[in-house]
Amino acid sequence: MKYRSHGNFFSLPNEIFLWGLNSGAFAVYSFLRRCEDRKTHQCWPSIKTIGKAVNMSENTVRKYIRQLEERGIIATEPTEIITKAGGKRNGNLLFTLRPIQEVIDEYYARQMDEMELMVERQRVAKLLAKQENPA
Structure with missing residues (x-):
């Protein structure tokens, strides 16, 4: 059977193995890399979505996000959403994967x-x- 690529893949840099990430941080980074916009290097999946994708609790995902931030691999920013009633609520974090x-x-x-x-x-x-x- 011949493999056909339909663009349903993403790459990870070889250098990721130099960073000394444990398997949890590696999984979270990989998922963020999968979600990122290749032009802006940003994405905004919810903590819950990341947790489901990598089979971790939301608290564990938060722990690994902090580790990635501390190492300077990603940056996060809070976002806000406007409800239909016009109120402001916290949105998902905006993740920026550093070059x-x-x-x-x-x-x-x-x-x-x-x-x-x-x-x-x-x-x-x-x-x-x-x-x-x-x-």
Whole structure:
């Protein structure tokens, strides 16, 4: 049987495996990626919809959304809807999936900062050791 593509698929960047995501965060990110508008990099599925799609409770989905936000992979914004009666209510979150290259650049910059800090700590430790034990 020959496979035919009808456009019912989405891609994930290979770099996602560098981010150290656990399976829950990976699943939530994957679903958001599936929903995103490829031009704006935004989507607004409800927490309930995400939970049903990835088989998680709404609280668990919220936890993984926070993790993705903390890592700078996504950004969220609250939205409002106007009811038929004219009142305002909270809408779904607006998710923006950050460009992959930005996330990767920040990841490597954080690693470099950590390495520079480690080198500086080692330098200071050597200086202190010399002061304590002058030869």
